[in-house]
Amino acid sequence: MPELPEIETVRLQLEKVLVGQTNLKFEIRNLKTVHGDLSKIVGKKVVSIERKGKVLLINFGPGLNLGFHFKMTGQLVYVPSAKGQVLSARVVGGHPTEDFVNKMPSKHTRAMFHLSGGTLYFNDQRMFGWVMLNPKFVDKLGPEPFSLNTPKFLKLLKGLKKPIKIAIMDQEIISGVGNIYANDALWEAKINPRRPANTLTAKQYHDLYAGVVRVLREGIKYGGATAADAKYVNLHGLGGHYQDHFRVYDREGEKCKRCKSVIKKFVLGGRGTYYCPKCQKR
Numbered sequence: 001m002p003e004l005p006e007i008e009t010v011r012l013q014l015e016k017v018l019v020g021q022t023n024l025k026f027e028i029r030n031l032k033t034v035h036g037d038l039s040k041i042v043g044k045k046v047v048s049i050e051r052k053g054k055v056l057l058i059n060f061g062p063g064l065n066l067g068f069h070f071k072m073t074g075q076l077v078y079v080p081s082a083k084g085q086v087l088s089a090r091v092v093g094g095h096p097t098e099d100f101v102n103k104m105p106s107k108h109t110r111a112m113f114h115l116s117g118g119t120l121y122f123n124d125q126r127m128f129g130w131v132m133l134n135p136k137f138v139d140k141l142g143p144e145p146f147s148l149n150t151p152k153f154l155k156l157l158k159g160l161k162k163p164i165k166i167a168i169m170d171q172e173i174i175s176g177v178g179n180i181y182a183n184d185a186l187w188e189a190k191i192n193p194r195r196p197a198n199t200l201t202a203k204q205y206h207d208l209y210a211g212v213v214r215v216l217r218e219g220i221k222y223g224g225a226t227a228a229d230a231k232y233v234n235l236h237g238l239g240g241h242y243q244d245h246f247r248v249y250d251r252e253g254e255k256c257k258r259c260k261s262v263i264k265k266f267v268l269g270g271r272g273t274y275y276c277p278k279c280q281k282r
């Protein structure tokens with residue numbers, strides 16, 4: 001599931017190629033994926049590429065934001081028309097699959113946007129993702145970690161009894177912290193993922209906020225994370241590399257980088273949760 005660093009990585013790349021291009025027409029291949037009257041953006045120029053939490057927004061002028069939510073398996077592939085199917089000219093982002101390198105459109109293509117300089121494909125294998133004009137969803141999202149500081153972070157969490165890991169992943173409280181980075185941020189701060197959010201000490205709120213920002217920034221620096229089994233993606237140099245820097249995420253049975261204890265895994269709120277039983281006792 002693409003998280004904030006993966007979405008920010010594709011946002012930065014799309015910003016370089018899409019801004020200024022005109023949306024000539026669109027094609028919808030799966031009606032359930034696409035919401036809103038997209039005819040409003042035909043003939044409009046891309047003004048900017050924004051991101052709110054894990055939602056990517058292509059702005060076509062005042063009041064016209066085309067939102068993409070990648071959910072489990074959503075991805076964007078941009079193929080410039082001049083260079084045809086030349087892989088090096090592509091911009092790809094989101095869930096890494098062979099479609100990053102395959103001919104477009106593929107059987108997973110749910111919507112296409114034909115722009116003046118190329119085509120943007122929204123692909124989604126499992127179809128939980130969506131494309132929506134002016135998604136109200138983004139208005140409900142909490143602030144981004146980067147827009148906070150320790151006192152604001154503390155204020156958002158101190159009244160919550162739920163486990164701290166579930167609290168920081170609640171997109172209506174804070175937007176953009178997904179499972180990978182929640183696990184790693186809690187390890188950075190030496191906090192047990194089950195700990196009720198309202199019981200942290202002042203120092204722990206401080207350390208956790210610093211940890212969240214640190215792992216997200218590192219995620220962006222490495223272009224996000226790509227699963228180790230996505231060999232075709234790595235082969236073409238298309239994926240991110242944060243997976244080489246996981247603290248505890250996906251490291252069950254391996255040694256803690258700090259104390260050498262064995263990393264444990266359990267399920268919390270339906271998500272795989274990784275922690276060091278020694279460093280993250282409380």
Ligand SMILES: [Zn+2]
Nearest residue numbers: 256259276279
């Ligand atoms: Zn440890």
